[in-house]
Amino acid sequence: MEKMVQITYNKRKHSDQFSTLLQIVRCCGRYVLGDKMEEDVVLFKKKLSDVSLNFTVYTELFDSPEAVKAMNDFHPFIFGNYQKCLVDVLYLELTKLFDPQGKSGSKNLSFDFMISKVSKEHQTELRADLQELGKLFEEANLKKYRNKLLAHNDVNALRGSKVIELRVTTLKLEMLLSSSWSLFGKIEYYLGITDRPYKTSSYIRLPTGSSVEEFVSKIIKRT
Structure with missing residues (x-):
C-alpha cells in the first residue's frame, strides 16, 4: 500500500488476527427472511464493515504525514508493528470475501455464497x-499474497x-x-431487505471521541 515505508516495521509475514466489534443495524425488509439467512446477511455485513473500518483506520493513520511523524516520535517500533498487523488483517479479511462458497456442509461466507441465496432470476446480474469486481481484485494480486504469505508459509x-x-x-x-x-x-435489495439498491462509502465514520485525529492529538501532547 502507498506510504507503508514511512515507518520501520517488523518484517514478519504473519500477524495475529484481531476482530473489531461493530453494531450492525438490522434493516426491516419487505418480507421476513429465514433465521439463518438473516443471520448470514448480518454476519457478512459485519465482515465487510470490519474491512472498511480497518481501511479507514489505516488511511487516517498511515497516509497522514502528521500522524506518521507523531507515531515515529512517540514509539516507531510499536506503531510500525501495528501498521504491519493492520495491513495483514486488512488484506486477509478482504480476500476471504472473494472465496468460492465451498461445498455442502463447509460453506464460506463470501460474495459467491451470498449471491447463491438470491433468487435465480437475479443471480446472473x-x-x-x-466478475467485474473480481477483475479489480485480480489486478491487486491479493489472492496469491494471501495464499502464499498470510494463510500459509510458502517456503x-x-x-x-x-x-x-x-x-x-x-x-x-x-x-x-x-x-x-x-x-x-x-x-440486500434482491433478498427483500431494502427498498432499493444502495451505495455507501468505503470508509467508516468513527464516533466522536474515537477518531484517529483525536488519537494523534493525544500522542502529540505526550511527546
Missing part, C-alpha cells in the same frame, strides 16, 4: 457484477526465490471496497 516465497508482487494502492482498495458495498447493496 449479480454474478456479472462480481519459496519466504526465501524470496518466488516473488509475490502486490499491486495495491489506497485508491485501488477504496475502489474495491466501494464496489463491494455496491454489490452487497444489490444483494
